[in-house]
Every structure is written in C-alpha cells, then in structure tokens.
Amino acid sequence: MLIFIGLGLNDEKDITQRGIEAAKKSEEIFVELYTSPMPNINIQRLEDTIGKKIRVLSREDLEEKSKTLLELARRCVVAILTPGDPMVATTHLALRLQAEQMGIKTRVIHGPSIVSAAPSFAGLHVYRFGPPTTIPHPSPSYRPTSFYNTITQNQARGLHTLLLLDVNHEKKCYMTIPQAIEQLLEIDKEKILENRILVGIARVGSNKPELR
Amino acid sequence: MLIFIGLGLNDEKDITQRGIEAAKKSEEIFVELYTSPMPNINIQRLEDTIGKKIRVLSREDLEEKSKTLLELARRCVVAILTPGDPMVATTHLALRLQAEQMGIKTRVIHGPSIVSAAPSFAGLHVYRFGPPTTIPHPSPSYRPTSFYNTITQNQARGLHTLLLLDVNHEKKCYMTIPQAIEQLLEIDKEKILENRILVGIARVGSNKPELR
Structure with missing residues (x-):
C-alpha cells in the first residue's frame, strides 16, 4: 500500500x-x-x-x-x-x-495547500479566482509567457490570479517577490497590470506570515 | 487575540x-x-x-x-x-x-480545504480549474442560475469547474449528488453538459472517500 x-x-x-x-x-x-x-x-x-x-x-x-x-x-x-x-x-x-x-x-x-491558503489568507474570495499559474525562472533560451496569458484571461473575466513563484530546489534557486514583479512588468506590453493591485504573500502558515 | x-x-x-x-x-x-x-x-x-x-x-x-x-x-x-x-x-x-x-x-x-482537496483527489490539475461555484437548494421563489454561467464560462476556456453542493445546517438539508445532477440537467438548455464527464466526490478526507 x-x-x-x-x-x-x-x-x-x-x-x-x-x-x-x-x-x-x-x-x-x-x-x-x-x-x-x-x-x-x-x-x-x-x-x-x-x-x-x-x-x-x-x-x-x-x-x-x-x-x-x-x-x-x-x-x-x-x-x-x-x-x-x-x-x-x-x-x-x-x-x-x-x-x-x-x-x-x-x-x-x-x-x-497554498492553493486555498494563499487566497483565503489574503482575504479574497475563492470563487473570484481563475486558474492559478506559475512564474518560471527565465533563462536566455526559455522565456515563457503562458503565465501572462492566464492573467489576461482571468482579468477579462474579472477574476483574480494566484501566481506561484518558481522553485528549483536542486539549484537552491527560489524566486523572490521583487524578481516576480520585475518579470511581470517586463512582459506587460499591453499595460494590463497598470494600476492593478498586486498582493505579495510569503511564509503563509508560519507564525509570521507576510502580506503586502 | x-x-x-x-x-x-x-x-x-x-x-x-x-x-x-x-x-x-x-x-x-x-x-x-x-x-x-x-x-x-x-x-x-x-x-x-x-x-x-x-x-x-x-x-x-x-x-x-x-x-x-x-x-x-x-x-x-x-x-x-x-x-x-x-x-x-x-x-x-x-x-x-x-x-x-x-x-x-x-x-x-x-x-x-475542499477547494484544493477535491480537485487533487480526483486526479485533476489545479491549474485547469476555473472559479468554483455552489449549487444552491432551489425553492419556488428562488431558482438561481449563476452556477450554470460559471460552468459555461469555464468550459469556454477549457477549464474544469468545482461544484460545491449547498448545505443548510439549520434545516439539516444537505444536497445529494443525484439532486445536484438533476438540477444541472434541468438548467442545461444549451446542452453543454451533454457528453461531458461529471465526477462525483463524497467524504474526501475520510478513510472511505468516494469517487465516481
């Protein structure tokens, strides 16, 4: 078993x-x-x-x-x-x-799970969330944009998006919130993120969770 | 505190x-x-x-x-x-x-939370889920259709929908899966649910969860 x-x-x-x-x-x-x-x-x-x-x-x-x-x-x-x-x-x-x-x-x-804990910790309603997505580490040969498509599609329906930040445990490479924001702004050619509120959450579930 | x-x-x-x-x-x-x-x-x-x-x-x-x-x-x-x-x-x-x-x-x-446990228990990917919604108990004066709109919108984007079944604890009134299916079929004028797979889940988290 x-x-x-x-x-x-x-x-x-x-x-x-x-x-x-x-x-x-x-x-x-x-x-x-x-x-x-x-x-x-x-x-x-x-x-x-x-x-x-x-x-x-x-x-x-x-x-x-x-x-x-x-x-x-x-x-x-x-x-x-x-x-x-x-x-x-x-x-x-x-x-x-x-x-x-x-x-x-x-x-x-x-x-x-972070999938339910993060939205609820942020005080947002789960029925207002579209599919979550992950922001991957960019590399010279790999610059995916699928996470941006998920955000635009969710936004078009008036839905929030839970963005998970990439983790490469073997390389001890954990994306930080500032790195994620940098990637988001760089990819945002259509300026759909302008004047939007981004909520950053860290250490959910610990005794000292962060929300900004 | x-x-x-x-x-x-x-x-x-x-x-x-x-x-x-x-x-x-x-x-x-x-x-x-x-x-x-x-x-x-x-x-x-x-x-x-x-x-x-x-x-x-x-x-x-x-x-x-x-x-x-x-x-x-x-x-x-x-x-x-x-x-x-x-x-x-x-x-x-x-x-x-x-x-x-x-x-x-x-x-x-x-x-x-059921919001993350049900999709994952069913073996479905969480990033393929649109917003969840609840099927409420119908009454003569109240026949909401918002859950159907959520399903159609999710389906148009190729997304699954988590349907939660209404609970009225004071009246000890818990919607069953057959009752939910009946409501779904009744409201499905556009026949978008025809030939779709519906997964019914009960008692997730118990020693005897059900999945059909």
Missing part, C-alpha cells in the same frame, strides 16, 4: 493528526521536499513525533527510480510525506496512477 | 499539530460547524486532545452576536475552530475584519 500524506505549508507542525496516525502505522516512511520548499521543517522532530526513521527522497528517486518505491509498496505499507496537499503536484499524481495500475492500493491524506 | 483554526475535511483528526498547539494555549475555545458539515466529528475527543472545554457556536453567535465574541477576544486569547480552511468562509473573513478594525490581533491556522 502507498499512502501520500500532506505536510502542509510551513514546518513539521502542519501535518494533521490523521497524517501522524497513518505514518505511525506505516512500515516505511519517506519524505519529499523538492516540489515545494519547507525551509522551516525539522525532520528530526517529525521522526520523534512519529517514532520512526524517515528517509529523504530526491527527484530522481520519485521519478526515474519510482519502480523501487513501488515494489516496496507492493510488499508493505509505505508512506510518502509531501509538502502541501499531496496530489496537487504532478509527480505524486503520476506515481499514484502507476501504483493503481500495478494493483497497489493507494490512500491520500490531505494537508493545507 | 482571535485565532481561527482550520479543522479540515472530515473529523477531529484533520486538524494540524499547529492547530492543536494553538488551541492548547488559548483561554477560550469555540467551534463552528454550520458553514460546512463535519458529520464524523467527535467534539468530546477533540476536547480530550486539547484538554479544554469547547463551546459550539451557532450562526447567530457568529453573525448577529459577534460583538460578544469580539469583546472576549479583546480581553483574552480566543480560538474559533472551523471546518476546512478558516478563511474560505465569508463569515469568518468578516469577523476577522471586524476584529482587526477594533485593534484585536488575529491569527489564521490553515487546514485542508
């Missing part, structure tokens, strides 16, 4: 009671921290709470080498702890599909 | 460790269960975990009589436990605004 357990937003305290309970009953426990950064997480404290050793998975372990993980899940109860809500990340969705196709039972234990 | 703590999706086990910790440190603890049903919640067990008495708030307590609650929050640390993520419900957002305007500090402890 393969159980995906959401770690939530900020640190090891954002996992639910249900998540702790399921982890305690699992035979092998892994954690994945590259799909979203949880800079304040303390694995040691999480191990103390669960009472078991937790092994950290790399992107490779979860993607190219997923077979090893799935074979283990065929024989025993394997838990994978993941940031936010487990199924929001494409990687985990793909792994769950693979498992189900192999006849391995799966279970999902939800956690607080 | 006024702390809003999310209870999550299903029962008293869906609160985060952070939520439990904050509730333990609060002087007065309330729970609100009318914005979303949590049929499996056991208040007694939650009181045992937190080690304090929890008082149940009615809609009236939170809306018309909110002054009493706010006066209490001015003098001591008050926690309000709420289903899902606390700030998704308009009522709590309004209360938080009132508190801030009165100079009372507020804090939000996020919980798993």
Whole structure:
C-alpha cells in the first residue's frame, strides 16, 4: 500500500493528526521536499513525533527510480510525506496512477495547500479566482509567457490570479517577490497590470506570515 | 487575540499539530460547524486532545452576536475552530475584519480545504480549474442560475469547474449528488453538459472517500 500524506505549508507542525496516525502505522516512511520548499521543517522532530526513521527522497528517486518505491509498496505499507496537499503536484499524481495500475492500493491524506491558503489568507474570495499559474525562472533560451496569458484571461473575466513563484530546489534557486514583479512588468506590453493591485504573500502558515 | 483554526475535511483528526498547539494555549475555545458539515466529528475527543472545554457556536453567535465574541477576544486569547480552511468562509473573513478594525490581533491556522482537496483527489490539475461555484437548494421563489454561467464560462476556456453542493445546517438539508445532477440537467438548455464527464466526490478526507 502507498499512502501520500500532506505536510502542509510551513514546518513539521502542519501535518494533521490523521497524517501522524497513518505514518505511525506505516512500515516505511519517506519524505519529499523538492516540489515545494519547507525551509522551516525539522525532520528530526517529525521522526520523534512519529517514532520512526524517515528517509529523504530526491527527484530522481520519485521519478526515474519510482519502480523501487513501488515494489516496496507492493510488499508493505509505505508512506510518502509531501509538502502541501499531496496530489496537487504532478509527480505524486503520476506515481499514484502507476501504483493503481500495478494493483497497489493507494490512500491520500490531505494537508493545507497554498492553493486555498494563499487566497483565503489574503482575504479574497475563492470563487473570484481563475486558474492559478506559475512564474518560471527565465533563462536566455526559455522565456515563457503562458503565465501572462492566464492573467489576461482571468482579468477579462474579472477574476483574480494566484501566481506561484518558481522553485528549483536542486539549484537552491527560489524566486523572490521583487524578481516576480520585475518579470511581470517586463512582459506587460499591453499595460494590463497598470494600476492593478498586486498582493505579495510569503511564509503563509508560519507564525509570521507576510502580506503586502 | 482571535485565532481561527482550520479543522479540515472530515473529523477531529484533520486538524494540524499547529492547530492543536494553538488551541492548547488559548483561554477560550469555540467551534463552528454550520458553514460546512463535519458529520464524523467527535467534539468530546477533540476536547480530550486539547484538554479544554469547547463551546459550539451557532450562526447567530457568529453573525448577529459577534460583538460578544469580539469583546472576549479583546480581553483574552480566543480560538474559533472551523471546518476546512478558516478563511474560505465569508463569515469568518468578516469577523476577522471586524476584529482587526477594533485593534484585536488575529491569527489564521490553515487546514485542508475542499477547494484544493477535491480537485487533487480526483486526479485533476489545479491549474485547469476555473472559479468554483455552489449549487444552491432551489425553492419556488428562488431558482438561481449563476452556477450554470460559471460552468459555461469555464468550459469556454477549457477549464474544469468545482461544484460545491449547498448545505443548510439549520434545516439539516444537505444536497445529494443525484439532486445536484438533476438540477444541472434541468438548467442545461444549451446542452453543454451533454457528453461531458461529471465526477462525483463524497467524504474526501475520510478513510472511505468516494469517487465516481
């Protein structure tokens, strides 16, 4: 059996009671921290709470080498702890599909996700949000504009847009809010962002969240 | 101080460790269960975990009589436990605004929300979702169609729609999936729902979630 357990937003305290309970009953426990950064997480404290050793998975372990993980899940109860809500990340969705196709039972234990926490923390209504999108790190050969299209389309319908900022955990490269604004202004040839309010949110779920 | 703590999706086990910790440190603890049903919640067990008495708030307590609650929050640390993520419900957002305007500090402890859990549980990508909407209970004098407009607009952009089903906790009136489908088909004069896939989800976050 393969159980995906959401770690939530900020640190090891954002996992639910249900998540702790399921982890305690699992035979092998892994954690994945590259799909979203949880800079304040303390694995040691999480191990103390669960009472078991937790092994950290790399992107490779979860993607190219997923077979090893799935074979283990065929024989025993394997838990994978993941940031936010487990199924929001494409990687985990793909792994769950693979498992189900192999006849391995799966279970999902939800956690607080940035997709619902950020809009609600900002005091905005969720039914006024169009699809969220990510601002990727630009490179000389890759300057995507799809996030801008999402904003313009949402704006045309009078909807807010949740912009997630790119994370490249392997390169320790986390986009900052000023970098994101710079990219937004550069791409805004049609000036649709002029006189619009941009809300910057950081560290949601921590004891000191920021909103500007 | 006024702390809003999310209870999550299903029962008293869906609160985060952070939520439990904050509730333990609060002087007065309330729970609100009318914005979303949590049929499996056991208040007694939650009181045992937190080690304090929890008082149940009615809609009236939170809306018309909110002054009493706010006066209490001015003098001591008050926690309000709420289903899902606390700030998704308009009522709590309004209360938080009132508190801030009165100079009372507020804090939000996020919980798993249906807004992110349902799409991810269904295996669908969150960036393919337009705004969510609610199918209300119809009455002879009130047959709203706004949910249908949201669906058509989302569909025109190739986006999924999360349809929440109406809850009238005071009348113990919870819309079922067949009732929702009936309303959808009745309103679908343009036949845009013909040959579309509808995914029905129930009891997300419980040990036995349903997906059809």
